[in-house]
Amino acid sequence: MPDIPSPRLMGVHHTARPTWKLRETVEFYRDTLGLKLLHCLVAKGWGPADHPDFLHFFFDAGAGATIAFFYYLGTERPPELEPKPTHTHRATHTAWNCGTSEELTAWQKRLESKGWPVKYRITHEVVESIYFDDPNGYPIEIGFPVRDFVPLDEQDATLSMQAAMEIDDRLRAPGKRPDSIAMFWERKGELIEDRMMETA
Numbered sequence: 001m002p003d004i005p006s007p008r009l010m011g012v013h014h015t016a017r018p019t020w021k022l023r024e025t026v027e028f029y030r031d032t033l034g035l036k037l038l039h040c041l042v043a044k045g046w047g048p049a050d051h052p053d054f055l056h057f058f059f060d061a062g063a064g065a066t067i068a069f070f071y072y073l074g075t076e077r078p079p080e081l082e083p084k085p086t087h088t089h090r091a092t093h094t095a096w097n098c099g100t101s102e103e104l105t106a107w108q109k110r111l112e113s114k115g116w117p118v119k120y121r122i123t124h125e126v127v128e129s130i131y132f133d134d135p136n137g138y139p140i141e142i143g144f145p146v147r148d149f150v151p152l153d154e155q156d157a158t159l160s161m162q163a164a165m166e167i168d169d170r171l172r173a174p175g176k177r178p179d180s181i182a183m184f185w186e187r188k189g190e191l192i193e194d195r196m197m198e199t200a
């Protein structure tokens with residue numbers, strides 16, 4: 001079978017989420033964050049017969065990317081999409097790169113001056129960030145890289161993910177799930193030892 005060349009991606013064009021707070025969403029992204037409103041699709045429902053009419057609008061998110069929202073006419077937010085104060089809810093978020101510590105401080109001051117609370121500011125390994133929510137309760141992050149990724153990061157990530165997938169596969173087969181990071185660390189240590197022996 002001929003080798004098929006890998007297609008390439010050229011960066012994220014947009015992320016999209018539904019909103020049931022039209023004015024609040026527009027005013028937050030356009031006026032509070034200062035993002036330019038670029039496009040709005042005003043459309044009849046499409047696809048299934050029960051698809052509502054909608055607006056699909058895009059803001060300039062910088063570096064050629066956009067952030068977009070769907071506003072479905074005549075609908076209410078379903079209970080399962082209500083924001084929840086859990087780590088799983090916060091895992092789905094939009095994160096912007098502002099470039100420097102000074103810019104991050106400027107963003108924090110801008111948000112606070114407009115009455116928009118910043119929940120916290122944290123440095124976590126490769127990024128320093130502030131966190132807050134948009135009017136829909138969607139988590140937002142603005143930060144800057146505190147260091148570049150280096151080849152060692154890629155090697156470490158490869159070993160970490162190999163160990164994690166092996167443990168996950170092993171436990172999932174009998175219907176279990178990993179519940180401690182220690183088992184991943186242990187397997188990763190074994191993989192590192194194997195590599196050291198191979199290169200010795």
